[in-house]
Amino acid sequence: MKLTELKGVGAKRAHALSCAGIETLADLLEYFPRDHDDRSKVKTIAELTPEAVNTIRGVVAVEPESVKLSSITITKLKIKDHSGVLEILWFNQPYLKKNFKRGTEYIFTGKVRETGAVLQMISPDYEPSGEVELTGGRIVPLYTVPGGFSQKTFRALVFQALNLVENIDPPIEVFMEFLPAQVLSFFNLCDRKTAVKNIHFPESDEMFLKARRRLVFEELFFAQLMMATLKKSMKSRTGIVFEDINAQSFIKSFPFIPTEAQLRVLNEISQDFLSGVRMNRLVQGDVGSGKTAIAMCAAFIAAKNGYQTAFMVPTEVLANQHYLQCLKYFQPHGFDVVLLTGGIGAKTGREALEKIANGRASVIVGTHALIQERVAYHRLGLCITDEQHRFGVNQRLALAHKGDSSQFVPPHVLVMTATPIPRTLGLILYGDSDISVVDQLPPGRVEIKTYSVNSQYRERINNFIRKETARNHQVYVVCPAIEQPEEPDEPHKPHRPHKTTRPGDVLSYTCELSALMPDVKIAALHGRMKPAEKQEIMDSFKAGEIQVIVSTTVIEVGIHVENATLMIIENAERFGLSQLHQLRGRVGRGAAQSYCVLITDSKNEHTNARMKAMCETTDGFRLAELDLKLRGAGDFFGTRQHGLPSFAIANLYQDINILEEAQVAVQNLSNIQLSPEETEMLHRRVSLFRKEILL
Numbered sequence: 001m002k003l004t005e006l007k008g009v010g011a012k013r014a015h016a017l018s019c020a021g022i023e024t025l026a027d028l029l030e031y032f033p034r035d036h037d038d039r040s041k042v043k044t045i046a047e048l049t050p051e052a053v054n055t056i057r058g059v060v061a062v063e064p065e066s067v068k069l070s071s072i073t074i075t076k077l078k079i080k081d082h083s084g085v086l087e088i089l090w091f092n093q094p095y096l097k098k099n100f101k102r103g104t105e106y107i108f109t110g111k112v113r114e115t116g117a118v119l120q121m122i123s124p125d126y127e128p129s130g131e132v133e134l135t136g137g138r139i140v141p142l143y144t145v146p147g148g149f150s151q152k153t154f155r156a157l158v159f160q161a162l163n164l165v166e167n168i169d170p171p172i173e174v175f176m177e178f179l180p181a182q183v184l185s186f187f188n189l190c191d192r193k194t195a196v197k198n199i200h201f202p203e204s205d206e207m208f209l210k211a212r213r214r215l216v217f218e219e220l221f222f223a224q225l226m227m228a229t230l231k232k233s234m235k236s237r238t239g240i241v242f243e244d245i246n247a248q249s250f251i252k253s254f255p256f257i258p259t260e261a262q263l264r265v266l267n268e269i270s271q272d273f274l275s276g277v278r279m280n281r282l283v284q285g286d287v288g289s290g291k292t293a294i295a296m297c298a299a300f301i302a303a304k305n306g307y308q309t310a311f312m313v314p315t316e317v318l319a320n321q322h323y324l325q326c327l328k329y330f331q332p333h334g335f336d337v338v339l340l341t342g343g344i345g346a347k348t349g350r351e352a353l354e355k356i357a358n359g360r361a362s363v364i365v366g367t368h369a370l371i372q373e374r375v376a377y378h379r380l381g382l383c384i385t386d387e388q389h390r391f392g393v394n395q396r397l398a399l400a401h402k403g404d405s406s407q408f409v410p411p412h413v414l415v416m417t418a419t420p421i422p423r424t425l426g427l428i429l430y431g432d433s434d435i436s437v438v439d440q441l442p443p444g445r446v447e448i449k450t451y452s453v454n455s456q457y458r459e460r461i462n463n464f465i466r467k468e469t470a471r472n473h474q475v476y477v478v479c480p481a482i483e484q485p486e487e488p489d490e491p492h493k494p495h496r497p498h499k500t501t502r503p504g505d506v507l508s509y510t511c512e513l514s515a516l517m518p519d520v521k522i523a524a525l526h527g528r529m530k531p532a533e534k535q536e537i538m539d540s541f542k543a544g545e546i547q548v549i550v551s552t553t554v555i556e557v558g559i560h561v562e563n564a565t566l567m568i569i570e571n572a573e574r575f576g577l578s579q580l581h582q583l584r585g586r587v588g589r590g591a592a593q594s595y596c597v598l599i600t601d602s603k604n605e606h607t608n609a610r611m612k613a614m615c616e617t618t619d620g621f622r623l624a625e626l627d628l629k630l631r632g633a634g635d636f637f638g639t640r641q642h643g644l645p646s647f648a649i650a651n652l653y654q655d656i657n658i659l660e661e662a663q664v665a666v667q668n669l670s671n672i673q674l675s676p677e678e679t680e681m682l683h684r685r686v687s688l689f690r691k692e693i694l695l
Helices: 011-019 025-029 094-099 150-164 181-186 194-202 205-235 260-275 290-304 316-333 344-359 391-400 425-429 455-470 506-517 529-543 577-584 607-614 621-633 657-668 677-693
Strands: 034-036 054-059 063-068 072-081 084-089 105-115 117-129 139-142 279-284 307-310 336-340 361-366 380-386 412-417 435-440 451-455 472-479 521-523 548-551 563-570 595-599
Touching: 011 063, 011 084, 025 150, 025 205, 034 150, 063 094, 072 094, 084 105, 117 150, 139 529, 150 194, 181 361, 194 205, 194 344, 205 380, 205 657, 205 677, 260 279, 260 290, 260 412, 260 435, 279 290, 279 451, 290 307, 290 316, 290 361, 316 361, 316 521, 316 529, 344 361, 451 455, 451 521, 451 607, 455 472, 455 563, 521 529, 563 577, 577 607, 595 607
Parallel strands: 084 117, 279 412, 279 435, 307 361, 307 380, 336 361, 380 412, 451 595, 472 548, 472 563, 521 548, 563 595
Antiparallel strands: 034 139, 054 072, 054 105, 063 072, 072 084, 105 117
């Protein structure tokens, strides 16, 4: 059945539904409410509470009227019940007069105010009293409504669809049971049809809670089952055996002694190399914990055993940095390193491709250029992805499959992230991986002092910059935008900010700071620059020739300058906690005391909570948990290309108990005697999750 066959859905509304991802009746019924409003308690007029939202039933006492006062039209309606009379007002909606008939009873929900001795309800939701009441007298669903719909019209559409499919035989797929009977029974879950009906229009509080628990469990169960299936598949695949795992000569070339955590993780990787099973390991560690050194040791082991390593990073600046590091450590051992990015010249690119194809290059460092079709690896044994959440899942898979064209055994996979992943998110996102945590920072690190201030501290911040640069230290300033948007009424007029604020964009900020501090060497850095230009600026900054870099978040990942001691983040409210923590991690890499200053004028309580947390702790995992709580999983990384299922109802922060139950169910699935029908339904649902993630 087409959606246009539903009452009230023409071509225009069908298009709006399609834009919201609703193409079928099943899509509509699985478009779950974002919230619910309990309007089940209906009061009499005498029981109304002023300055609160109330639900009442009342009969229209007199014909409605519209009164024009200056530029405002007020539509008035008087209703009554056995306890009194109430006046209802709407503003600039004179057409509403036609919707009410004298002597007819309606149900209203809205805020009540007391004007003298008169009670008034302002702009309420309403509908006629009757057998079907969707707006009041019940727990009412609230949706993220597609364009062209109001809450009222969308609610009615869902109700219509539910009634339409109620008694279809065989049942519509959205009512089919996907969970095995023993799982339903053991975890005391209601059936799917009951859950779908009661998540939209709950019969009671109890039924709403049952419906939500069932649907959350289902989502998390199938996400976990999918990951368990992937992990089992990965573990069943033969892996390349690196027989020589001794990396002591390489480790001794480092100008530091590895931490116990680094050595422990390297040992876990080495055991994977010996196992004969393909490695799929996530190395997770806070900023500055030494993950890159671990990755280079793994690449050294691969090179010793005659295999190549592809090292993929998200930005050209970081690729250049890793390339120079690898050159420094690999060349003395006789291993060649090449760089492959979109910014290298044609001749250099051809030479790099040739070295990769003939096997002369042992370590290939690059951006997503590493997965281009023209790149043919000679003997790829290890794929390393740094800051992997910045790549789409298909990009990561494409790199991992690059070895398939030249060998039967696929390469080992090592992914790294400095974004601490909360346990709840990690269970879903990396259920298919073995996880290693580098939970120790190198000795001698001084904790970064963090402050949150508003724009009235401008002069003190300027003095702070002068003070640090006078000490021959360096400064980062991060802005959320490259330049100010043009003013719509005067496109060619430059934006002039209020004197107490500074523009939150790189170009304007750089100009203003340069004018205030002509003796300080200041440069701008942003994503629109050519790769060679960006690299030149970073090289100058590392060499100490530039004292202050004003940048976008292009410097967020992996940039290592020990002399940088001050990080200033403009409009800090625009960044998530995990991103703020990453940015803060660009300083504090040397022995000197370092500082991070967060600037925001926001009064939002969530913003204040995030800024307070940043000032109180440098524990990335604690910040990540709070970030997940405040912003949700979908926005945790600032991107939705991280391979996380788009959950319709589950909340990975508040539903941790249900997630743990779902894990138990998946782990015990092999002990259940499944019918052929149940096995088929499990396979169908798991394939849907996989398809969604790999889009």
